[in-house]
Amino acid sequence: MRSFGVCKWWARTLGIDSSKVKLGFIYSSFITLGSPLLIYLIMAWVLEHKHYFKFQLKKRNSIWEL
DSSP: OOOOOHHHHHHHHHTSOHHHHHHHHHHHHHHTTTHHHHHHHHHHHHHHTGGGTTOSOOOOSSTTOO
16 A cells, blocks of 8 residues: 655645644544545645656755755
8 A cells, every 4th residue: 555645745834743633634534524535635645746846946055045
């Protein structure tokens, strides 16, 4: 089974354990009747295709470079 790494990415970004993020998705899916599942799939698509987006910030040498 292949996972997308969304929970792992969120856990690394927030600095918490990935199992807590997974449980958060599960509990919120039960409470809101599955809408976090749609959010999860959108985030998985974005993480899978992040090379199309400019998520990597380039280091600028001065404030005048935009």
